[in-house]
Amino acid sequence: MVIVADENIPLLDSFFDEIGAIRRVSGRELTAAEVRDADVLLVRSVTQVDEALLRGSRVKFVGTATIGTDHVDQRWLQEQGIRFACAPGCNANSVVEYVLSVLSLHAERLDIKDWTDLSVGIVGAGNVGGALWRTLSRLGITVRVCDPFRESEEDSDDFGSLDQALGCDVVSLHTPLTHTGGHPTYHMLDRQRLAGMNENQLLINTSRGEVIDCDALLDRLQASHAPTVVLDVWEHEPEINPRLAQGVWLATPHIAGYSLEGKVQGTEVIYQALSRFLGLPARKQSGQFLPEPPLSKLAFTRSAQARDAADTAIRACYDPRRDDARLRRTLRLPAEERGAAFDRLRRDYPVRREFSSVKIQLKGTSRSLQDQFRVLGFKLKL
Incomplete structure (x- = not known):
């Protein structure tokens, strides 16, 4: 069995070497010729599968x-009998x-002592937006959620319209990219909606670049009373607009x-799905392959202030x-080299571990500080 896989998928050998022969390819540059003799194709979001x-x-x-x-033509795959x-x-x-790290920096920048003084509008409450909603609510932050699909199925006072979400101190976008249906998200934040945002607001996009009309956003950033903007996703990746990147507060490469x-x-999820498809036992789990984290423990004493302690741990x-x-x-490179450099930043991304990999030692600290670290996802040692 031949498995063609994006070279940026981690632990390919650990999960798949017993299933078939793995051939690593550039996901961005994958061609039909490279996949013609493959039985299995494993990709990331940079590969258009159609x-x-x-x-x-x-x-x-x-x-x-x-x-x-949105990079996969699921309808065509289904018509061909290809499992997805x-x-x-x-x-x-x-x-x-x-998002939490961005909020930490934003609060410090504005000298906001208490996160609960902020309101956050979450646009899209799927797996990511829903997880952010739960975390912010447990931290005591006022949240306004725009998700017409979930709102039609659930009863919560946190639901509101898109305009209500866009009226919050912070707006965080977590929608898929859709062009059709009752609530298309392509250029959802258009020139008119961007004009309604002001210099007291922070806009964060970690969903899809095309959710924002980025030409309109560039014009808005060059006008008066513009909001502060953080972009992790961009229209036309990897060929991002350098003027837009220079105009936002924080710019990161997806x-x-x-x-x-x-x-x-x-990797584990698609390994399990492939194992089920082939009728094989799925014996491997991601936890058995995770290395020891470079930072494993932080200690705070009774003199630690809750906000400062949380900021220190988050940014560590x-x-x-x-x-x-x-x-x-x-962005200082010649224009023809920037796209490849953007992809290299993703391919060669340094190891980043989640909060759960760090144990927080608390000596004589308050209950509120303990609760805060638990909500953030750190492990506690009291």
Whole structure:
């Protein structure tokens, strides 16, 4: 059995070497010729999987180690009898921690002592947005959620319209990219909606670049009273607009979900799906392959202030300013080299571990501080 796989999927050998012969390829540059003799195709979001890629191949199973599926023509796969699997929720926690780190920096920047003074509008409450909603609510932050599909099925006072979500102090986007249906998300934040945002607001996009009309966003950032913007996703990746990147507060190369745990869980999910498809036992789990984290413990004494302690722990695990600096260095390259540099930042991304990999030692600290660390996902040693 031949398995063609994106070279950026972690632990390919650990999970799949007993199933078939693995051939690693560049996901961005994958061609029909490279996949023609494959039985299994494993991709990430940079590969467009459709008739043009797979027509005439012998592929019977396609797996994407990502939560998004807009790069896959699922209808065509189904018509051809090709089994498809994705990894919903695999990196949700990683994206939540990205947003929390951004909020930590934002609160410090504005000298906000208490996160609960902020209101957060979450647009899209699927695996990622839903996880963020739960975490922020447990931290005591006021949340307004826009998700027409969930709202029609659930009863919660947190649901509101898109305009209500866009009126919050912080707006975090977590929608899939859709062009049709009752609630299409392509250019959902258009020129008119962006004009309604002001200098007191923070806009974060970790979903899909095309959810925002980025030409309109660039114009808005150059106008008066513009909001503060954090972009992890971009229109026309990897050829991102350097003027837009220079105009936002934080610019990162589509890595919000790139924690090691998130990436490995994505691999595990498609391994399990392929094992079921082939009728094989799924004996391997991601936990058995995770290495010891470089940072394993932080200690705080009774004199620690809750906000300062949380900021210290969050940024010790992940500080998006490092990724921002790496991306901005690529903007100095000649235009024809920037796309490849963007992809290299993702391919060669340094190991980033989630909060759960760090044990927090608390000596004589308050109950509220203990509860805060638990909500954030750290392990506690009292």
